[in-house]
Amino acid sequence: MADTGPSVMAPAVPDPKSDTADARPTNAVAPGIVCSDVSKTFGEGSSAVEVLARTDLQFAAGQMTALVGPSGCGKSTLLRMVAGLEPPGTGTISIGGASPQTLQRQGALAMAFQDASLLPWRSVRGNVALALTLARQPADRAAVDAMIARVGLAGFEDSRPAELSGGMRQRAAIARCLVTHPRVLLLDEPFGAVDELTRARLNADLPPLWRTGATTTLMVTHSIREAVVLADRVIVLSSRPARVVADVAVPRDLTPGGEAALALEARISAALAQGWDEPGVAERHAAQ
């Protein structure tokens, strides 16, 4: 994963000069995300690395989409572009008709990364409350404690991150994301740094908090099973330069581990292998 900056991209401090500085999330309607002709190349000349080939992608409002693909193919880069942290090389990204930066200024976009990295000197309550402050929402202690309880951390409000297990830190990081009720939630391997059992527990406990239809969620994961369990749709990317090799709808009523789920996992796995191995992927896109 590339440099991910702070673990939770709390909404940016609003720019008072901006005409949208006073904009607040006025409703809970999730926006759709439209990536048109988006590509990304880092560097120039002989050191240029083409990460994402020209791509059109749409993410439906209120849906949870999982992005899977070989390591280094550009999943985090795509997420960072949607977050407005990285400008696309070509094309545009529109979220509900607005730019990612506008969503950020509205405090309507939250992002969590694999390593949780909460502020170590702040308590769980302090970390969660900070997200509200940055989003210019009232840091209401009752709301903060309620969100902490919803992720299963009641009783740990005053604990510092170092006093928590990895799974508990992930829960705190998710609470920090969700407390502002973001309309767009971007998760970059949020459960990647915990053991399998904890991960299964987090997969069961946390998604209902954002699967309300009021949040459009993109999640990068290396786990095909996790993608099928959590997402409404799984997009499989090829090795660099990334292109979409499969776009798989996941029925909501799928039984985890059931026959239909296993068939989907096999399909995604085959697409992943194809995108990984297919000869000439890089050359074809270099020629475009």
Ligand SMILES: Nc1ncnc2c1ncn2[C@@H]1O[C@H](COP(=O)(O)OP(=O)(O)OP(=O)(O)O)[C@@H](O)[C@H]1O
């Ligand atoms: N700011 C940057 N400057 C230069 N190269 C970068 C930058 N960010 C990412 N890259 C390169 O872009 C490629 C894709 O990185 P990215 O982190 O998006 O991949 P990924 O699919 O998320 O990987 P992983 O699954 O291993 O986390 C990598 O080769 C990486 O080194």
